Amino acid sequence: xxxxxxxxxxxxxxxxxxxxxxxxxxxxxxxxxxxxxxxxxxxxxxxxxxxxxxxxxxxxxxxxxxxxxxxxxxxxxxxxxxxxxxxxxxxxxxx
Numbered sequence: 105x106x107x108x109x110x111x112x113x114x115x116x117x118x119x120x121x122x123x124x125x126x127x128x129x130x131x132x133x134x135x136x137x138x139x140x141x142x143x144x145x146x147x148x149x150x151x152x153x154x155x156x157x158x159x160x161x162x163x164x165x166x167x168x169x170x171x172x173x174x175x176x177x178x179x180x181x182x183x184x185x186x187x188x189x190x191x192x193x194x195x196x197x198x199x
Contacts, residue, residue, distance in 0.1 A: 128155070141195075148192035156185035 107114045132151050136144055159181040166175035 125158075145192050145195055149189050152185045152188035152192065156182050156189065159185060 112118065128151065132147065135147055139147060159178050162178040163175055163182060166172070166178055
């Protein structure tokens with residue numbers, strides 16, 4: 105696959121990056137079902153914070169390029185990631 109998307113050259117590295125980006129939430133969903141509560145909580149906090157930061161960069165990029173639909177979509181992803189962090193942080197620990 106080759107070409108250009110939004111001014112960025114599409115190559116194997118970019119495709120691999122987006123493949124990993126899409127797989128991480130699937131792995132986190134699986135880990136949420138298999139990890140103990142305390143470890144699951146921290147994995148959700150760290151992964152949620154990382155994804156919130158990544159999506160926030162996307163929001164800034166979309167706003168700077170006046171791509172308002174993309175800004176709205178990525179802003180909703182920031183909100184969802186922030187909510188994951190918030191709920192994981194506030195969750196009660198089982199004794």
